[in-house]
Each structure stands twice: as C-alpha cells, then as structure tokens.
Amino acid sequence: MTEVSRIVRLACAATAIAFATAVPASAGHEVIKDDPAIVAERLHRMGFVEWRKLRWDSGFWKIDDARRENGHVYDLMLESGSFDLVRLKRERG
Secondary structure, rough: OOOHHHHHHHHHHOOOOOHHHHHHHHHHHOOOHHHHHHHHHHHHHEEEEEEEEEEEEEOEEEEEEEOOOOEEEEEEEEEEEOOOOEEEEOOOO
C-alpha cells in the first residue's frame, strides 16, 4: 500500500507541475500573434517605412501614424494571426 501511495503522490505532483507550467503559457495570446517583429515585417511588405505606435488590442494589431515612402500617413488595423488588413484610414496633414 505504501508503494501505491508513493506512485499516486508522484503522479499527482507530475500532473500539478504540468498544469502549472501549461496554464501561464496558454493564458495569454499565441506567440505568433504577440510578436511585434512579425507585424513590423508585414508592415514593411505593405510599403510602410515607419510608424509611431504599434499595439495589440482585442484580437487586432493597431498601428498609429504609419508612414509610406511617399509621405502619406495612415492609421491601420491588422487581424491578429493572419495579419490581414482590417482598416486603413489616411491621416490628414
């Protein structure tokens, strides 16, 4: 009976450790969705050379004052994960 108790304790401890390490990893967003470097690369491919602010908000990447080489400035929103363009609004000025 002592052997069973030790095995059960070890199994419970292993389960608790696995759960404790898995919960924080899954509590946030997926890694690819949270990586600003991927968003920056996507913005460069879209022709933007710089931007003032890049932030993740409620499933979307929001980019403020993104400037293209021609000098036009936009606010835009990309869908998280696919990085598809959801909104593009040209700034006046």
